[in-house]
Every structure is written in C-alpha cells, then in structure tokens.
Amino acid sequence: MDLRFRDTEPTDEERAAIDALLGPPASGWVGGARTDDDLRFAAAGEQERDLLLPALHAVNDRIGWISEGALDYICRRLTVPPADAYGVATFYSMFSLKPRPSRVLHVCTDLVCEARGAAGLCASLEERLGPPGLSWQRSPCLGLCERAPAALALEAGDPPAHAVYGPADAALTEFAEPPVEAAVPQSLHSGPGAGDELVLLRRVGVVDPGSLDDYRSTDGYAALRRAFTLGPAGIIREVLDAGLVGRGGAAFPTGRKWEATARQPDHPHYLVCNADESEPGTFKDRVIMEGDPFALIEAMTIAAYATGCRKGYIYLRGEYPRAFHRLTGAIAAARARGLLGDDVMGQGFAFDIEIRRGAGAYICGEETAIFNSIEGQRGEPRSKPPFPVEKGLFGKPTVVNNVETLVNVLPILLSGASAYAATGTEGSTGTKLFCLSGNVRRPGLYELPFGATLRDLLDLAGGVPEGRSLRAVLLGGAAGAFVRPDELDIPLTFEGTRAAGTTLGSGxxxxxxxxADLVKILLRIAEFFRDESCGQCVPCRVGTVRQEEALHRLAIKPQAGDLTLLREVGQVMRDASICGLGQTAWNAVESAIDRLGVFTSEEAS
Amino acid sequence: MSVPLPPPRRLVEITVDGEPVRLPEGSTILDACQDTPTLCYGDTLTPKNACRVCVVEVEGSRTLVPACSRRAEEGMKVSTDSERVRHSRKLVLELLGSSVDLSTTPGAAEWIAEYDADPQRFGQEAATVEQPVKVDNDLYVRDYGKCIMCYKCVDACGDQWQNSFAITVAGRGFDSHISTEHDAPLTDSACVYCGNCVEVCPTGALSFKTEFDMRAAGTWHEEEQTQTTTICAYCGVGCNLTLHVQDNEIVKVTSPHDNPVTHGNLCIKGRFGFQHVQNGRSAKQTQKD
Known part of the structure; x- marks a missing residue:
C-alpha cells in the first residue's frame, strides 16, 4: 500500500509505548531507522489493521492522549492510512487527539447515578475544577450502578493507574475499591433469597478470583472435562435441550447459533465474547469477570470446542480496568496449566483467548460493530444479512455470545440439560442475573430463577427507602421500557415481559x-442515544438529535405537536435504522409517555 | 468494444407490490424497482445502505430493509408503497432536509413533494451541519453543509477505486463528518486530485471548482450544456472522457459509469487537464485574426 505521511515524528516515549506492544520495527519502511538495505528492497510491512485499537490504547495509556506524531508512527508500523486511523481514533470517546492532563476523571451522569445525585457531584466538581473538559468529563454509565453516584479516574503512565469512586463524594475521598462480592447482596445475607441457591454467582466472594486452584476445587473445569467426553455435537445438543437463550438482550437460542456456526465449511471459525457491557444500569458481566474470571474462560473454551474455533476474543469495556486485570491474570494462569493453548487438557484441541479493550463506545456492543472494532475499523454496525454465523469477524463464521450467556453453559454441562431446564419456566430456563439499582435499599446484582416476579425481586432488595413510594421501574436499560407500580406482578421471563409490552433486555x-424527576431521566436517555449513535444511518444519526430537541421543548411546555413529532421520529428510527441502537432509541421514551403518562397527564406537568 | 458476458444465472421470482418479477440470482431488490429514490447508492460502488431512503417492506421482516443492498430471494414479497415505507421515506427526507442543505441534490425536491415531507417542521432551532465552504485548492471545492454522510467519497477514495485513502469519516453520531487526517487542508493530505469523489457525490457537497465558481456567478446553465464522449489522449490506457461544454467552453469532465475501462473514474490529467484546449484555441484564434 502506497501511503502518504505528513512529516510528524513521535516522541521517544510515544515510540516506546507503541514498540512495547508491536516489538521493534523491522525496517525503515515501517517506521524504523533507515538503512542501506531499505533503499534496495521495498519491503512493505504486512497490514496488521486489527492491532490499530490496541496501539491507540498503548499510546493513550502511556501518554494520556494521541498526538499526530504518535498516530503517524502507528500507521507506519501497521500500514494503515493516516486518515483511516484518524477516523478510528475520533470514533472512541476515551481517546483524545488533543493534549490533556495524564489523569482524567470520568464522572458517571447516566440514569442510575443521575437518580442518586450525580448532578450535585458535578456541580461541586465544577466549582472546584472548572467546567468539564480535559481534566474531568461527564461519562455515560460506568457499570458501577450499585455504588452510585460513581466516578472513575484513569491515569496515564507506565503502568497506567486507575481509581474508582463509588459512592463518590464531592471531595473525591480516596478509598480502596470494595471487593466484588459487595455487589452481590444475596451472598451477604441469610434467610429467604440468600446465596445458597446461587448458580452463576456461587463462586463470587467465595473463591479467590486470582487462584486457579481455588477455582478447580469448586468444580472448576469439570464442565470442560464433561464437554470433551460429549464431543462438539453432544455439547450443542445439551445446550439446545437446556433451552439456553442469549442474555445480552436479544434472547436468541444459543444452541442454534452454535449449531449454525459449527456447520459452516469456511474456516477458521472465531469466538467473540461480548463483554462490552454498556447498557446504562448493567453491571452483571463486570461482577462475573471480576469475581469468577475462570468461569468465563472455561465456558469460552467449551463454546470454542463445540463450534470449531481456535481463537477467541473477549471484547471488554474500556471502563473496566479491574476486570481487565483479573481476566488477564486468569488467562495467563490457564495457559500456564495447559487449559488454554495448543493442547487443551491434553485433548489435542487448540484454543487461545485474546482480550481486546473497547474505548468508550456503546455501539461496539452491537454484535457486528464489535467485529469492525476488533478489526481496527470504526465501530459501525454492519448490515445483516449476512449474519455473523456466516460472515463475522474477519469475514469468517463467528459465534458472538454475552458473558452471562457463556457462563450458563457450565451448569448445563455440570448438571445436565434436563436438570438445568427444570429451573425457570418453559420459555425461559435457568436463572437470570438482575442488575438492581436506583432508589432501593439494597442495590446490587441478584440471581433469581426465571419466573420470579418483579415484586419478588424488589422485596428481596428491600423495596424503596423508608417514607418513599415507588414511581416506576425501568426494565432493560435505556433501550428498555418503563413499567408502573401496579404492574409488579409481571413475571421476569422473556415471554412474560414481552407479553406485558416490555423487555428484560440485559437485566x-x-x-x-x-x-425521581422522570422528565430529566428521559432527557438523559435521549442524550445518551444522541451521544452514542455511530452516525452511519440517517434515522438514528438525525433522529436521535430531533428526539432530544423535542423532549427539551416538551420539558418546558407539553404540546401535542411535539408528541406527534416524537412518535413519527420514533417510528422511522424503529423501522429504518440499521441496528438495534436506533431501533430501540425511542422505546423508553414511548413507554414513559404511554404507560406513565409523562407529558400527557396532570401529574407530569 | 467487447463486454464479456457473465455466466448465465438462475432466475428468482419475487413479487413487488403484488406483481411477479423475475430477476437473475444475486440481484438486489432495487434491480426490481428502479424508480425507488436513492441517495447513498452508487452504481459503481458497493452499497453502504446508510441513507435509508430506499427502504421497502419485505413480508416477514421485523424492520424495513434497504432495497439497494438486500438480495432478492425466491418468494420474497416486497411492498414499495405501503404506509410504513412512505412514512420512513418521508421522515428520512425530513430529517435530512432539516439538517443538510439539499438545494443541489438531484431528485430531492421532487421526492420531498412526492412524500409530502416538511423539513421545516422541526423548527428554527433544529441542529444543522451548516458550515463554511472549504476552498483550499484550485480543482475542487468541499461544501460539507450539503453533506448527507453517504460514505461514497470515502469509498471511492479508498479501496473501492482510487486507493489513495485521503479522506475518512471522523467523529461519531451527528458530529461525524468527512475529514482528512487531523482535518489537514487537502493540499497536505494524500489527495491525488483524481476527482473521483466528486464524481460519486450525490448532493453537490463536492463540486469542481469550475462548476462552483460558475454557480456562484450565476453562469452555470446545465440545460444549455452538451456532452461529448471522447478518449483521453494523455496516456495509453484509453479512458473515456465526457466533455461537458457550455458556450463552446469545457466546463466539466466526467467519464461514463458503464465504461469498462474507467467505471466512471479518471485521474487528475483526464479530469482536470483540459484548460490547454481552451487556451490553445483562443491563442490560435488570436493568431488567425
């Protein structure tokens, strides 16, 4: 590829950060010092586009921002056109192409934190540090909802550091991050609904997440052993019989996805674990990855064996530094013990896992945007068909599964499909993780068998605080729908919520x-979708802006014309957007108008 | 000129608005309904299906589907004029019309009338992409206030045709825009001035400097122009040139999209190197006089 570069040089530190990831340059053609040999042989480097995002992270982690010289050097090393790399770097909100301090505070102002006083926190920060900009910025959901209001400080350096504040106070008092089990109230209490019946969360807080021995002594890797005796077809049969459906929000039968991928004659096959948990209010995958990282690795190994993948990627949210460290450690430990690598458990099966970090883009949790992001392109969703099982990552058949979906495979193989399917209802088998947050006494992650009602769940969490009454519950996050206090008997199953006109979404x-100020929450939802739209298709790119504008007008003065406009814009987003982001960007607002009477009833105005 | 015949393809039958249509396998729905409005579709490019103005309703599909990229499948039932389709097309035109200057987009005014769209309905405060015109070279002009983000220029500059990779989509969401690296002037970028991005631009956001200046001066009269297709004399490739002539002056050069040599693309010499024709002629005329 004949690339043109502007004459900008990286600093020594930037060069060192990039070389630490990519190794020293092979020749003058790919950014090294020019030698006589280089002038005789035009040895262009291989295009390694998929390392673009890790290389951008390497600079951003070390320096705090990405200069023109650093971007240019990355492009030389990877044979990527500078304009393309610029387009990719500007897509992600965690990267800055302007100089900024090495320490940046990200203050969550999303739904949950908003409901728990993020506005006050921002006001006091503004007083102390000035308006949001370079040293601190407002952030979408950080996945720390049980500790709202939350903030995350990222400090560039070698190595980079981070600090989590939750609940954050105005003085930003430093304290040690609480252990992950603090997010699981069930494991701390006894009595009904206590931790004895936990399936997916049973190890969280019980075993040391850094110890492979601890994991193995609590049935760890027993499921993989059984998987090897069942064989790939046998595993898929079990998963199908167990009735497992995806937990990321779309509820697609996992076994059918696996079967379709396993059948594809085109190779290699890839496995992608979607750990880009960004739906506002969701933190279940973080708790699993921080509290039981080996479970995810074992489950991925089983999925890869069943579907014929030799390589798996965990696409992890950039805002989850603790999960990144725990998973990195767990992968290294598994590799050292022959549980990953060329010969897993001596069974002649080769499989390895690589973690790829996101960089602040909700859209990259969309199953095809994740491929573009891993490949080093802008994280824009692809048009379907073709579906990932036919043409996914690098154009090859790919299985994409959410973290929670994958770890469900372990109890299926351990206890058998029929025992697994005995829990829950006919249409929704097994247990489900619910991320409970907002105005409840014991927010956190709850695991309940499918079939429990919303009331059961709220009771378990102690209900709303003393002296308060319930106003509404948002199910499924920003892409979900509100329900009223008189609808608490909705069974929390896929079919039950669908029948009630709402969704479980990601839990x-x-x-x-x-x-709670519902109008303010709707405005925040609209702002979220406007910020997170990738901008590819017109209905979502412009529609999310018009939705926010109309809500601002309605917040001042409810008018029938603006309600009609919202409905019409909502309809085109739902009908004609490329991906699920645009298609669901109007769900919560619609349900607030239709079910809660916001903007239409006396009460709201 | 011989055009190689593709191997025969099986036919699939679909129904479009109740009428059966037979198409070669691999055709798109758009091939079956040519009068569908399109903006981001380009006959020489891979469909990006970004603008969503060509959406149609396919029975059994939860959402509407883009006609430009969805392949026709046996038995597909397509509606191109249902309530949902008309609503989506109308809203897409309203959303675009309210945020982008569509005044030089061929077809836009007719579609806005046909679908009864009202881009003004979002009010005076509605956000737009209005911005100053970028004039940083003598050959073409970038007026991104007219850009609908169809990605065609980026695709034509990139691996689909030119392989120069001078421009990209930068930013995200409503703030996404076409940019060189670090938003550098075109003259500092990898641009080779082939003008193939201008060729595919559907809105006039990219235009040749000659056309831009004449439009500004009010002397651009497309209806008076003649088009003559000839062969470029600069090198031995044999590209077709279509000379757009107004008042006996070449005002623009394009290439036929169905030309098997160029597929509508040219290089800087063929596209912009016509001034000597005019200069030479006036010099000769002066000599004669």
Whole structure:
C-alpha cells in the first residue's frame, strides 16, 4: 500500500509505548531507522489493521492522549492510512487527539447515578475544577450502578493507574475499591433469597478470583472435562435441550447459533465474547469477570470446542480496568496449566483467548460493530444479512455470545440439560442475573430463577427507602421500557415481559421513587442515544438529535405537536435504522409517555 | 468494444407490490424497482445502505430493509408503497432536509413533494451541519453543509477505486463528518486530485471548482450544456472522457459509469487537464485574426 505521511515524528516515549506492544520495527519502511538495505528492497510491512485499537490504547495509556506524531508512527508500523486511523481514533470517546492532563476523571451522569445525585457531584466538581473538559468529563454509565453516584479516574503512565469512586463524594475521598462480592447482596445475607441457591454467582466472594486452584476445587473445569467426553455435537445438543437463550438482550437460542456456526465449511471459525457491557444500569458481566474470571474462560473454551474455533476474543469495556486485570491474570494462569493453548487438557484441541479493550463506545456492543472494532475499523454496525454465523469477524463464521450467556453453559454441562431446564419456566430456563439499582435499599446484582416476579425481586432488595413510594421501574436499560407500580406482578421471563409490552433486555431493573424527576431521566436517555449513535444511518444519526430537541421543548411546555413529532421520529428510527441502537432509541421514551403518562397527564406537568 | 458476458444465472421470482418479477440470482431488490429514490447508492460502488431512503417492506421482516443492498430471494414479497415505507421515506427526507442543505441534490425536491415531507417542521432551532465552504485548492471545492454522510467519497477514495485513502469519516453520531487526517487542508493530505469523489457525490457537497465558481456567478446553465464522449489522449490506457461544454467552453469532465475501462473514474490529467484546449484555441484564434 502506497501511503502518504505528513512529516510528524513521535516522541521517544510515544515510540516506546507503541514498540512495547508491536516489538521493534523491522525496517525503515515501517517506521524504523533507515538503512542501506531499505533503499534496495521495498519491503512493505504486512497490514496488521486489527492491532490499530490496541496501539491507540498503548499510546493513550502511556501518554494520556494521541498526538499526530504518535498516530503517524502507528500507521507506519501497521500500514494503515493516516486518515483511516484518524477516523478510528475520533470514533472512541476515551481517546483524545488533543493534549490533556495524564489523569482524567470520568464522572458517571447516566440514569442510575443521575437518580442518586450525580448532578450535585458535578456541580461541586465544577466549582472546584472548572467546567468539564480535559481534566474531568461527564461519562455515560460506568457499570458501577450499585455504588452510585460513581466516578472513575484513569491515569496515564507506565503502568497506567486507575481509581474508582463509588459512592463518590464531592471531595473525591480516596478509598480502596470494595471487593466484588459487595455487589452481590444475596451472598451477604441469610434467610429467604440468600446465596445458597446461587448458580452463576456461587463462586463470587467465595473463591479467590486470582487462584486457579481455588477455582478447580469448586468444580472448576469439570464442565470442560464433561464437554470433551460429549464431543462438539453432544455439547450443542445439551445446550439446545437446556433451552439456553442469549442474555445480552436479544434472547436468541444459543444452541442454534452454535449449531449454525459449527456447520459452516469456511474456516477458521472465531469466538467473540461480548463483554462490552454498556447498557446504562448493567453491571452483571463486570461482577462475573471480576469475581469468577475462570468461569468465563472455561465456558469460552467449551463454546470454542463445540463450534470449531481456535481463537477467541473477549471484547471488554474500556471502563473496566479491574476486570481487565483479573481476566488477564486468569488467562495467563490457564495457559500456564495447559487449559488454554495448543493442547487443551491434553485433548489435542487448540484454543487461545485474546482480550481486546473497547474505548468508550456503546455501539461496539452491537454484535457486528464489535467485529469492525476488533478489526481496527470504526465501530459501525454492519448490515445483516449476512449474519455473523456466516460472515463475522474477519469475514469468517463467528459465534458472538454475552458473558452471562457463556457462563450458563457450565451448569448445563455440570448438571445436565434436563436438570438445568427444570429451573425457570418453559420459555425461559435457568436463572437470570438482575442488575438492581436506583432508589432501593439494597442495590446490587441478584440471581433469581426465571419466573420470579418483579415484586419478588424488589422485596428481596428491600423495596424503596423508608417514607418513599415507588414511581416506576425501568426494565432493560435505556433501550428498555418503563413499567408502573401496579404492574409488579409481571413475571421476569422473556415471554412474560414481552407479553406485558416490555423487555428484560440485559437485566436492568432501575427503580425510581416518587422523588425521581422522570422528565430529566428521559432527557438523559435521549442524550445518551444522541451521544452514542455511530452516525452511519440517517434515522438514528438525525433522529436521535430531533428526539432530544423535542423532549427539551416538551420539558418546558407539553404540546401535542411535539408528541406527534416524537412518535413519527420514533417510528422511522424503529423501522429504518440499521441496528438495534436506533431501533430501540425511542422505546423508553414511548413507554414513559404511554404507560406513565409523562407529558400527557396532570401529574407530569 | 467487447463486454464479456457473465455466466448465465438462475432466475428468482419475487413479487413487488403484488406483481411477479423475475430477476437473475444475486440481484438486489432495487434491480426490481428502479424508480425507488436513492441517495447513498452508487452504481459503481458497493452499497453502504446508510441513507435509508430506499427502504421497502419485505413480508416477514421485523424492520424495513434497504432495497439497494438486500438480495432478492425466491418468494420474497416486497411492498414499495405501503404506509410504513412512505412514512420512513418521508421522515428520512425530513430529517435530512432539516439538517443538510439539499438545494443541489438531484431528485430531492421532487421526492420531498412526492412524500409530502416538511423539513421545516422541526423548527428554527433544529441542529444543522451548516458550515463554511472549504476552498483550499484550485480543482475542487468541499461544501460539507450539503453533506448527507453517504460514505461514497470515502469509498471511492479508498479501496473501492482510487486507493489513495485521503479522506475518512471522523467523529461519531451527528458530529461525524468527512475529514482528512487531523482535518489537514487537502493540499497536505494524500489527495491525488483524481476527482473521483466528486464524481460519486450525490448532493453537490463536492463540486469542481469550475462548476462552483460558475454557480456562484450565476453562469452555470446545465440545460444549455452538451456532452461529448471522447478518449483521453494523455496516456495509453484509453479512458473515456465526457466533455461537458457550455458556450463552446469545457466546463466539466466526467467519464461514463458503464465504461469498462474507467467505471466512471479518471485521474487528475483526464479530469482536470483540459484548460490547454481552451487556451490553445483562443491563442490560435488570436493568431488567425
């Protein structure tokens, strides 16, 4: 590829950060010092486009921002056109192409934190540090909802550091991050609904997440052993019989996805674990990855064996530094013990896992945007068909599964499909993780068998605080829908929520009491979608802007014309957007108008 | 000129608005309904299906589908004029019309009338992409206030045709825009001035400097122009040139999209190197006089 570069040089530190990832340059043609040999042989480097995002991270982690010289050097090393790399770097909100301090504070102002006083936190920060900009910025959901309001400080350096504040106070008092089991109230309490019946969360807080021995002594890797005796077809049969469906929000039968991928004659096959958990109010995958990282690795190994993948990627949110460290450690430990690598468990099966970090883009959790992001392109969703099982990552058949979906495979193989399917209902088998947040006494991650009602769940969490009454519950996050206090008997199953005109989505249960400002929350949802739209298709790119504008007008003065406009814009987003982001960007607003009477009833105005 | 015949393809039958249509396998729905409005579709490019103005309703599909990229499948039932389709097309035109200057987009005014769209309905405060015109070279002009983000220029500059990779989509969401690296002037970028991005631009956001200046001066009269296709004399490749002539002056050079040599693309010499024709002629005329 004949690339043109502008004459900008990286600093020594930038060069060192990039070389630490990519190794020293092979020749003058790819950014090294020019030698006589280089002038005789035009040895262009291989295009390694998929390392673009890791290389951008390497600079951003070390320096805090990405200069023109650093971007140019990355492009030389990877044979990527500078304009393309610029387009990719500007896509992600965690990267800055302007100089900024090495320490940047990300203050969550999303739904949950908003409901728990993020506005006050921002006001006091503004007083102390000035308006949001380079040293601190407002952030979408950080996945720390059980500790709202939350903030995350990222400090560039070698190595980079981070600090988590939750609940954050105005003085940003430093304290040690609480252990992950603090997010699982069930494991701390006894009595009904206590931790004895936990399946997916049973190891969180019980075993040391850094110890492979601890994991193995609690049935770890027993499921993989059984998988090897069942064989790939046998595993898929079990998963199909167990009735496992995807937990990321779309509820697609996992076994059918695996079967379709396993059948594809085109090779290699890839496995992608979607750990880009960004739906506001969701933190279940973080708790699993921080509290039981080996479970995810074992489950991925089983999925890869069943579907014929030799390589798996974990696409992890950039905002989850602790999960990144725990998973990195767990992968290294598994590799050292022959549980990953060329000969897994001596069974002649080769499989390895690579972690790829996202960089602040909700859209990259979309199953095809994740491929573009890993490949080093802008994280824009692809048009379907073709579906990932036919043409996914690098154009090859790919299985994409959410973290929670994957770890469900372990109990299926350990206890058998029929025992697994005995829990839950006919249409929704097994247990489900619910991310309970907002105005409840014990926010956190709850695991309940499918079939429990919303009321059961709220009771378990102690209900709304003393002296308050329930105003509404947002199910499924920003892409979900509100339900009223008189609808608490909705069974929390895929079919039950669908029948009630709402959705389980990724398991978000955001509780709002009578003190919550619903209009403000709707504005935040609209702002979220406007910020996170990738901008590819017109209905979503412009529609999310018009939705926010109309809500601002409605917040001042409810008018029938603006309600009609919202509905019409909502309809085109739902009908004609490329991906699920645009298609669901109007769901929550619609349900707030239709079910809660926001903007239409006396109460709201 | 011999055009190689593709191998025969099986036919699939679909119905479009109740009428059966037979198409070679691999055709798109758009091939079956040519009068569908399109903006981001380009006959020489891979469909990007970004603008969503060509959406149609396919029975059994939860959402509408883009006609430009969806392949026709046996038995597909397509509606191109249902309530949902008309609603989506109308809203897409309203959303675009309210945020982008569509005044030089061929077809836009007719579609806006046909679908009864009202781009003004979002009010005076509605956000737009209005911005100053970028004039940083003598050959073409970038007026991104007219850009609908169809990605065609980026695709034509990139691996689909020119392989120069001078421009990209930068930013995200409503702030996404076409940019060189670090938003550098074109003259500092990898641009080779082939003008193939201008060729595919559907809105006039990219235009040749000659056309831009004449439009500004009010002397651009497309209806008076003649088009003559000839062969470029600069090198031995044999590209077809279509000379757009107004008042006996070449005002623009394009290439036929169905030309098997160029597929509508040219290089800087063929596209912009016509001034000597005019200069030479006036010099000769002066000599004669």
């Amino acid at each position: 978000v249960v955001l509780v709002l009491d009578d003190g």
